[in-house]
Structures are given as structure tokens and as C-alpha cells.
Amino acid sequence: xxxxxxxxxxxxxxxxxxxxxxxxxxxxxxxxxxxxxxxxxxxxxxxxxxxxxxxxxxxxxxxxxxxxxxxxxxxxxxxxxxxxxxxxxxxxxxxxxxxxxxxxxxxxxxxxxxxxxxxxxxxxxxxxxxxxxxxxxxxxxxxxxxxxxxxxxxxxxxxxxxxxxxxxxxxxxxxxxxxxxxxxxxxxxxxxxxxxxxxxxxxxxxxxxxxxxxxxxxxxxxxxxxxxxxxxxxxxxxxxxxxxxxxxxxxxxx
Numbered sequence: 001x002x003x004x005x006x007x008x009x010x011x012x013x014x015x016x017x018x019x020x021x022x023x024x025x026x027x028x029x030x031x032x033x034x035x036x037x038x039x040x041x042x043x044x045x046x047x048x049x050x051x052x053x054x055x056x057x058x059x060x061x062x063x064x065x066x067x068x069x070x071x072x073x074x075x076x077x078x079x080x081x082x083x084x085x086x087x088x089x090x091x092x093x094x095x096x097x098x099x100x101x102x103x104x105x106x107x108x109x110x111x112x113x114x115x116x117x118x119x120x121x122x123x124x125x126x127x128x129x130x131x132x133x134x135x136x137x138x139x140x141x142x143x144x145x146x147x148x149x150x151x152x153x154x155x156x157x158x159x160x161x162x163x164x165x166x167x168x169x170x171x172x173x174x175x176x177x178x179x180x181x182x183x184x185x186x187x188x189x190x191x192x193x194x195x196x197x198x199x200x201x202x203x204x205x206x207x208x209x210x211x212x213x214x215x216x217x218x219x220x221x222x223x224x225x226x227x228x229x230x231x232x233x234x235x236x237x238x239x240x241x242x243x244x245x246x247x248x249x250x251x252x253x254x
Contacts, residue, residue, distance in 0.1 A: 004066070004067045005028040005029060005030055005064070006029050006030060006031045006033075006065065006066060006173065006174060006205055007027075007028065007029040007052070007063075007064070007065055007097075007174055007205075007207065008026075008027075008028045008029075008063070008064040009025055009026055009027050009028075009048075009051075009052075009061065009062075009063050009064075010026055010061055010062045010063075010064070011024045011025070011026055011060060011061040011062070012024070012025045012026070012048075012051060012058055012060070012061035012062070012063060012071075013025070013058065013059045013060040013061055014044070014047050014051055014056055014057070014058060014059055015059045020229055021044045021047045021229055022044045022047055022048060022051065022229045023228075023229045023230050024060070024061070024230070025044075025048065025061075025226070025229070025230070025231055026231065027224050027231065027234070029174065029205060029207050030205075031205055032200070032203060032205055033205055033206075033221045033222065034196070034200045034205075034206045034208060034219060034220050034221050035206070035207050035208065035220060035221065035222050035223065035224070036208045036209075036210055036216035036217065036219075036220035036222075036223040036224070037207070037208070037209050037210075037216075037223065037224045037225075037226050038210055038211070038213045038216050038217070038223060038224070038225055038226070038250060039211070039225055039226035039227050040211065040227065041211060043226050043227050043228060043229065044226055044228075044229040045178075045179075045209040045211075045226055046102055046178055046179075046209065048209065048226070049099055049176045049178050049207070049209055050099075051063065051071065052070075052071075052092075052097065052099075052176060052207075053089055053092055053097065053099040053176065054070070054071065054086050054087055054088060054089040054091075054092045055089055055099075057071075057073065057086060058071050058072065058073040058086065059073055060073055060074065061073065065092075065095055065097060065174070066095070066173075069085070070086070070087045070092060070095070070097075071085065071086040071087065072085045072086070073085070073086075090122075093122055093170065094122050095173070096170075096171070096172055096173030096174060097172065097173070097174045097176065098119075098167045098168075098170040098172035098174070098175055098176065099167070099176040099178070100163055100164055100166075100167040100175065100176065100177050100178060100180070101163075101178050102178040102179045102182060102209075103179075103182065105163065106151040106152070106159055106162060106163060106166075107151060108150060108151055108152025109150060109152060110150065110151060111147060111148050111149065111150060111151065112143055112146055112147050112148070112149055112150075112151050112154070112162055113147040113148065115151045115162055115166055116133065116136060116143075116147075116162065116165050116166050116169055117129070117133070117169065118166060118169075119165070119166035119167055119168070119169030119170045120132060120133075120169040120170060120171075121170075122170065123169075123170070123171060128171070129169070132168065132169050132171055133169065135168065135202075136165040136168050136169060139165065139168070139195060139198060139199070140161045140162075140164075140165055140195070142158075142161075143161070143162070143165065155188075156183055156184055156188070157184050157185065157188030157191065157192065160180055160184065160188075160192060161191075161192070161195065164177070164180065164192075164195060164196075164199075168199065168204075172204055172205075173204075173205060174204075174205045174206075174207065175199065175204050175205065175206045175207070176207050176209075177196070177206060177207070177208045177209065177210075178209045179209055179210060179211060180192050180196065180208070180210070181193075181210065181212050181215055182211070189212070189215060193215055193218065193219055196208070196219060197219055200219075208220065213246065213250035213251060214250075214251055217237055217240055217241050217246075217251075218237075220237050221236070221237060222234070222235065222236050222237065223235065223236075223237065223240050225240070225246065225250075233245070233246065
């Protein structure tokens with residue numbers, strides 16, 4: 001039998017008006033993998049995650065999760081009659097796809113603990129919520145003594161850790177990370193990278209969107225290069241790191 005990927009996109013396209021944001025994007029993520037998507041700003045990386053999360057509609061293509069269709073469209077670019085189907089975002093969350101958005105999006109006036117526990121809103125088992133909460137505090141131990149502080153008072157790196165912790169409170173089967181290192185100092189980026197590694201080691205599958213190719217390729221198992229809404233290259237970590245175009249254009253190695 002052919003292998004069933006945890007996540008699979010088949011020829012996924014997204015248009016905003018006449019602008020093509022994603023064009024026939026196909027990619028896969030296997031269970032327990034860390035797959036990175038790199039590329040410049042404005043190339044469709046965030047839209048890719050929004051399509052998986054059900055926040056934007058496919059113009060064409062399909063998205064599968066655990067072998068089941070979660071989004072599908074057969075519309076043409078001229079929007080003739082066609083089939084269009086997508087699970088609502090909250091249903092996608094219930095399946096275990098958790099999206100940690102770009103720029104954190106915390107509730108700044110709420111406490112750190114309140115922000116974290118909001119991530120578990122779909123989970124009814126109180127004992128499970130407490131275990132997830134303990135797991136987050138073990139991953140980010142500095143939070144334990146600051147749970148009552150307002151999240152908005154934290155630094156950018158600390159807020160990013162809270163945002164990742166909030167996502168983990170949803171007990172993801174697939175964690176979608178959008179630009180987790182954006183705007184952070186080098187040492188804080190390293191802390192985030194180490195946390196992401198540990199999350200994967202604990203068994204969570206990760207799809208990482210990252211403009212900083214050096215970070216993404218350091219920790220991924222496989223990766224894709226997305227430029228102008230299209231997948232231009234794909235391969236293992238080593239294949240991409242040794243690709244002449246990637247080395248010159250994204251790693252600064254001549």
C-alpha cells in the first residue's frame with residue numbers, strides 16, 4: 001500500500017482577486033517530521049499555512065490530513081462553476097492541526113497563564129489539560145514564576161515562547177509554525193530553535209515557515225523553497241544546504 005502522509009497538498013492554488021498567491025503547490029509532511037518552507041517575504045508562505053488552517057479558500061487543488069480531504073476545489077481561475085469544499089477552521093483545529101501565527105498574536109492584557117490555557121479550548125479532559133500545562137512549563141521553565149504577569153509586558157522572544165506554548169496546549173498532531181524567529185535577537189533565535197527541536201523530539205510533527213533559511217535548514221528533516229507562489233526546489237536538509245542556488249541566495253555562501 002502507498003504511504004499515507006500526515007499532511008499532503010496536491011496542486012494547491014490560492015488567488016486573491018486576479019493575483020495568484022499560490023500556484024499548484026504540492027508538498028507532503030510525514031508523521032514526526034520537521035519540514036521547512038523557506039523563501040523571501042511576499043512569496044506565499046503565510047498563505048500556505050492559512051490554506052491548511054482553513055483561513056483562505058483554495059482556487060484549485062486538494063489538501064489531505066491523515067488521508068482525508070480537508071479542503072478541495074476544482075474552480076478555474078475564471079471562477080466557473082466547480083466543486084469547493086473546506087472544513088471550518090475550528091474543525092481543522094479539532095483534528096489536531098494547530099497554527100502558531102506570525103507575530104505571536106497574544107492577548108496582551110491577559111496573563112501568561114490565561115493565554116496558555118486558551119490554547120486548550122477544544123479539550124474537555126481537565127486532567128489532560130493539566131498534563132499539557134505541565135509539559136509547556138517544562139519546555140519553557142522561566143514561565144512558571146511569571147504566569148500572573150501580563151503577556152504584553154514580555155519581550156518579543158518571551159512572547160514567542162508563550163505563543164508556541166499556547167499552541168502546544170492544543171495537543172497538536174501537526175504544529176504549523178509561522179516565522180517563529182522573526183524580529184528576534186540571535187541568542188533568542190537560538191533558544192527558539194532549541195525549543196522547536198525539543199518539541200519534535202517529544203513526538204510532534206512540525207511544518208515550519210521561516211524566512212531565515214540558515215535556521216530552517218539547520219533543524220529540518222526536509223524542506224521546500226517557495227518563490228513567487230511556486231515550489232522551486234525541494235529535498236533533504238543536506239540536499240538543500242548544498243544546492244548552489246540556496247547557498248548563494250539564501251545562505252550567503254559564494
